Amino acid sequence: MGYVAVRGGSKAVENAEKLVEYFRIKGESSLLDIEAVKDQFRLGIDKIMSEGSLYDRDLAAAALKQSEGDKIEASFLLRAFRATKPRAYYSTIEKTNEMRILRRISAAFKDVPGGQILGPTRDYTTRLIDYKLFNEDREAVNKFKEEFLEEINNKSEDELESRPEFPKVIDLLKEEGLLIHNDEKKKQIKPDTDITRDGLDFPASRSAALQVMARGETGGMITLAYSTMRGYGNIHPVLGELRVGYLPLKINHPEKDEEVVLGEVLVTEAEVISQEFSDNEDQDMPVFTVGYGICFGHNEEKAIAMAVLDRSMAADSSDAPAEDQEFVLSHIDGIEAAGFTAHWKLPHYVTFQSVLDRIRKSQAEGRVKDE
Amino acid sequence: MMRNYKNKILTVKGLSKFFGERCPECIDKTGPEYNTNQCPVCSTIVACADISFDVYEGEILGIVGESGSGKTTISRSLYFEEEASSGEMYLNNYDPALNIFELSLQKKRTLRNKMLGMVYQNPHQGLRLNFTAGGNIAEKILSGGHYHVGKIREKASYLLDRSEISVKRMDDFPKNFSGGMQQRVQIAKAIANDPEIVFMDEVSSGLDVSVQARVLDLIKQLQRDLNMTMLVVSHDLGVIRLLTDRTIVVKNGRIVEKGLTDQILEDPQHEYTQLLVNSLL
Amino acid sequence: MNKNFGEEKKFNFGFLDENSKREIRRKLLKAAALPGYQVPFASRELPIARGWGTGGLQITMSIIGEDDIIKVIDQGSDDVVNAVNLRNLIARTTGVETTLKTEEATIIQTRHRIPEKNMTSDQILVLQVPYPEPLRRVEPSEEISRQMHAEKDYSLAWLDLYERVVKWGEITIGSQYPVMVNGRYIMSPSPIPRWDIPKLNNADTLYLFGAGREKRIYAVPPYTDVKPLEFEDYHFRVENFDGKRCLFCGSTDSYLDEVYDSESGEKYYVCSDSAYCRERIKNDEEL
Numbered sequence: 001m002g003y004v005a006v007r008g009g010s011k012a013v014e015n016a017e018k019l020v021e022y023f024r025i026k027g028e029s030s031l032l033d034i035e036a037v038k039d040q041f042r043l044g045i046d047k048i049m050s051e052g053s054l055y056d057r058d059l060a061a062a063a064l065k066q067s068e069g070d071k072i073e074a075s076f077l078l079r080a081f082r083a084t085k086p087r088a089y090y091s092t093i094e095k096t097n098e099m100r101i102l103r104r105i106s107a108a109f110k111d112v113p114g115g116q117i118l119g120p121t122r123d124y125t126t127r128l129i130d131y132k133l134f135n136e137d138r139e140a141v142n143k144f145k146e147e148f149l150e151e152i153n154n155k156s157e158d159e160l161e162s163r164p165e166f167p168k169v170i171d172l173l174k175e176e177g178l179l180i181h182n183d184e185k186k187k188q189i190k191p192d193t194d195i196t197r198d199g200l201d202f203p204a205s206r207s208a209a210l211q212v213m214a215r216g217e218t219g220g221m222i223t224l225a226y227s228t229m230r231g232y233g234n235i236h237p238v239l240g241e242l243r244v245g246y247l248p249l250k251i252n253h254p255e256k257d258e259e260v261v262l263g264e265v266l267v268t269e270a271e272v273i274s275q276e277f278s279d280n281e282d283q284d285m286p287v288f289t290v291g292y293g294i295c296f297g298h299n300e301e302k303a304i305a306m307a308v309l310d311r312s313m314a315a316d317s318s319d320a321p322a323e324d325q326e327f328v329l330s331h332i333d334g335i336e337a338a339g340f341t342a343h344w345k346l347p348h349y350v351t352f353q354s355v356l357d358r359i360r361k362s363q364a365e366g367r368v369k370d371e
Numbered sequence: 372m373m374r375n376y377k378n379k380i381l382t383v384k385g386l387s388k389f390f391g392e393r394c395p396e397c398i399d400k401t402g403p404e405y406n407t408n409q410c411p412v413c414s415t416i417v418a419c420a421d422i423s424f425d426v427y428e429g430e431i432l433g434i435v436g437e438s439g440s441g442k443t444t445i446s447r448s449l450y451f452e453e454e455a456s457s458g459e460m461y462l463n464n465y466d467p468a469l470n471i472f473e474l475s476l477q478k479k480r481t482l483r484n485k486m487l488g489m490v491y492q493n494p495h496q497g498l499r500l501n502f503t504a505g506g507n508i509a510e511k512i513l514s515g516g517h518y519h520v521g522k523i524r525e526k527a528s529y530l531l532d533r534s535e536i537s538v539k540r541m542d543d544f545p546k547n548f549s550g551g552m553q554q555r556v557q558i559a560k561a562i563a564n565d566p567e568i569v570f571m572d573e574v575s576s577g578l579d580v581s582v583q584a585r586v587l588d589l590i591k592q593l594q595r596d597l598n599m600t601m602l603v604v605s606h607d608l609g610v611i612r613l614l615t616d617r618t619i620v621v622k623n624g625r626i627v628e629k630g631l632t633d634q635i636l637e638d639p640q641h642e643y644t645q646l647l648v649n650s651l652l
Numbered sequence: 653m654n655k656n657f658g659e660e661k662k663f664n665f666g667f668l669d670e671n672s673k674r675e676i677r678r679k680l681l682k683a684a685a686l687p688g689y690q691v692p693f694a695s696r697e698l699p700i701a702r703g704w705g706t707g708g709l710q711i712t713m714s715i716i717g718e719d720d721i722i723k724v725i726d727q728g729s730d731d732v733v734n735a736v737n738l739r740n741l742i743a744r745t746t747g748v749e750t751t752l753k754t755e756e757a758t759i760i761q762t763r764h765r766i767p768e769k770n771m772t773s774d775q776i777l778v779l780q781v782p783y784p785e786p787l788r789r790v791e792p793s794e795e796i797s798r799q800m801h802a803e804k805d806y807s808l809a810w811l812d813l814y815e816r817v818v819k820w821g822e823i824t825i826g827s828q829y830p831v832m833v834n835g836r837y838i839m840s841p842s843p844i845p846r847w848d849i850p851k852l853n854n855a856d857t858l859y860l861f862g863a864g865r866e867k868r869i870y871a872v873p874p875y876t877d878v879k880p881l882e883f884e885d886y887h888f889r890v891e892n893f894d895g896k897r898c899l900f901c902g903s904t905d906s907y908l909d910e911v912y913d914s915e916s917g918e919k920y921y922v923c924s925d926s927a928y929c930r931e932r933i934k935n936d937e938e939l
Contacts, residue, residue: 520883
């Protein structure tokens with residue numbers, strides 16, 4: 001009988017979980033080593049840490065393995081774990097000039113002090129599938145590694161020791177007076193709230209907006225940023241600077257009057273210069289405005305999207321969706337968006353029954369009128 | 372119809388509105404003598420300062436001035452679209468001793484819904500274009516706390532008819548109406564709750580001249596038949612001449628002249644008023 | 653690597669850390685002091701997805717104590733998959749007793765239904781809410797809807813109802829019917845059917861509402877006025893089950909689910925509240 005079958009709730013759930021586990025390991029392949037996931041899915045791990053809002057490579061690797069490669073599911077695992085942790089400290093404000101640079105480019109100038117450092121990037125590769133990966137040879141890999149390291153070590157001591165200075169491109173523009181000064185004062189990123197403790201109110205402060213975006217889902221943010229570039233909005237961005245590197249994580253010592261360095265975090269930072277003229281009355285001349293983006297790990301598209309959205313949300317108009325701060329910030333959290341999209345799979349028959357009742361009544365009355 | 376000048380409906384005292392940081396020089400260094408609204412010392416805009424007047428039952432009071440004169444700021448402050456920086460507002464039939472500007476947001480909203488009406492220059496501001504014409508009028512009546520569908524519909528019908536709109540269009544959407552018709556729906560909506568006073572802010576300015584005349588005629592007619600009290604804001608002396616009994620002339624946020632409309636048009640005293648009158652075709 | 657992934661991590665009582673629970677309890681107190689007012693809170697993530705009851709769960713986890721007895725229902729039933737899942741999670745992270753009997757529970761967490769049996773002043777009902785904002789249907793912006801609540805300016809909400817009556821001859825809202833609480837705030841009662849709305853008015857029990865994804869908490873304390881919005885000439889009406897009865901217990905005065913038999917394809921009706929139905933059957937058998 002139908003009614004009896006519905007009672008099998010717990011058993012059904014148990015079986016579903018067994019099925020999922022079976023699907024994960026039913027192949028004949030060797031079980032993934034967490035270290036392998038960590039090393040060879042570097043960028044996936046970075047995305048998960050960023051969207052899970054928790055900087056822990058090991059946990060991110062475990063989450064990626066557990067979710068069978070589902071990035072949002074993995075970020076969800078990290079977020080849930082994060083929710084069990086108390087807030088112990090807040091880091092001191094970082095000057096990103098202190099970043100230990102891996103990659104640093106600027107599209108605004110042909111060359112900049114410190115130089116254009118490409119670093120590890122696929123940007124210039126031709127997108128052809130590498131069939132060697134089907135049969136990767138351990139020996140060949142080792143040989144490549146050896147030769148590459150030898151190449152580096154053959155550089156002179158001086159070459160190795162000399163690390164150039166990397167002043168911020170934005171600072172160069174500021175010195176020339178090309179950026180809005182008031183913009184700095186009014187929209188200085190003061191950490192005035194913690195969205196994980198204080199909740200989010202609209203209109204949101206810039207600090208709150210950046211926090212939401214820092215943990216936002218890459219795809220959703222790219223979509224919205226893309227819309228402004230294509231004309232649903234007014235941002236014509238130029239990438240002032242993109243940096244990927246290690247930032248020292250510092251806190252104030254809880255008892256002594258000194259800073260303590262806890263370690264390093266890998267971040268991607270983007271500063272986008274927008275070619276809109278500020279309509280600030282205090283400025284006699286047109287200047288540039290800056291959008292800022294930063295996230296955990298190596299995730300360039302997200303940082304750039306974040307910077308573009310930072311700018312578009314600050315626009316005076318809000319006709320385009322990406323200019324509407326409430327619209328952007330309410331919809332870019334991957335865990336929320338995916339969770340709610342998925343929730344439609346839950347039974348809704350009680351509410352459906354209620355709607356059926358309404359429609360049936362209206363129809364019945366309609367028929368009566370016709371008769 | 373006898374106008375009872377003894378019954379004050381609205382009293383405004385010292386209404387001022389500033390945009391900016393303000394400094395002690397703001398008031399002294401702005402106004403018609405200086406030909407500016409902006410304080411030379413701190414750049415604060417003095418949208419209006421020290422505005423005082425009364426409106427009597429059954430009269431139409433006009434406020435005339437050019438853009439930037441402060442006339443729209445005045446009506447917006449009295450309708451709580453803007454918060455006055457200082458001043459007092461009294462509605463005699465609500466409480467002659469209570470300064471309404473000091474009421475809570477909630478009380479102001481209730482008061483506005485029940486006792487005030489506003490017709491905007493742009494129908495998009497006063498109407499919800501995604502709701503029917505009847506619905507728009509219903510909204511005003513609902514906001515006053517009346518919840519009987521049949522009676523609301525009846526009244527909406529009646530008001531549409533009075534505003535020369537076919538009752539058949541009651542369930543149509545104003546976004547498909549002509550500009551003049553949209554204004555007439557706005558007017559019907561504004562008077563739906565039998566308000567103490569109706570504010571009209573450049574109601575005919577966006578319309579063709581021929582359409583303007585029809586709207587203005589309607590206003591005059593309604594006012595006569597229903598003995599309505601109105602505050603009409605306009606830059607157009609022609610509109611002022613047609614509609615109003617008394618007029619206030621504003622320039623750079625200050626009142627420069629007030630009096631009976633006929634007298635002001637016949638014998639303007641202030642040089643600015645003279646300028647306005649002389650340019651009247 | 654110092655991490656020992658072999659061991660099951662030990663949870664804090666109620667999964668959330670104590671500070672989180674404290675914030676939620678404070679917000680609950682504020683909510684109870686302002687019946688129907690949506691209190692914002694910094695909603696935490698939980699091991700179940702957003703949209704699947706994290707708001708209700710956060711409330712339950714914050715108020716539950718060792719001596720509490722918990723029941724969880726979804727669409728009125730305690731043996732459907734989602735209810736079972738949540739019940740297990742609560743039990744696993746608190747160790748409290750669980751029950752399927754309405755009258756035995758001290759806390760009932762529910763999705764989309766209020767139990768048929770009258771709840772007492774010793775019980776608390778925690779409701780899961782997907783859309784806390786009753787004005788969202790007519791006003792998409794949070795900033796504007798908050799202003800409307802602050803100014804008690806509900807003309808747009810009434811206008812929506814009015815237009816439905818004009819168009820369809822009745823207030824065509826199925827579930828999530830808007831109610832006026834304590835004469836001050838319009839509130840969404842969560843997607844419970846109209847059938848359950850009268851239970852909110854002047855009740856013995858405390859009702860707590862949690863929207864995790866939208867980050868809002870609200871409450872209806874006992875003996876509060878809760879009135880569905882209606883017109884003088886078009887009244888609020890519950891669902892009509894005339895001529896229908898529960899196939900198992902014969903009830904004609906409970907909310908019924910319409911079911912298509914998985915084998916025969918025939919349509920029949922069954923009590924939505926599974927505990928209520930079971931008890932009726934049991935009483936019948938005893939007679």
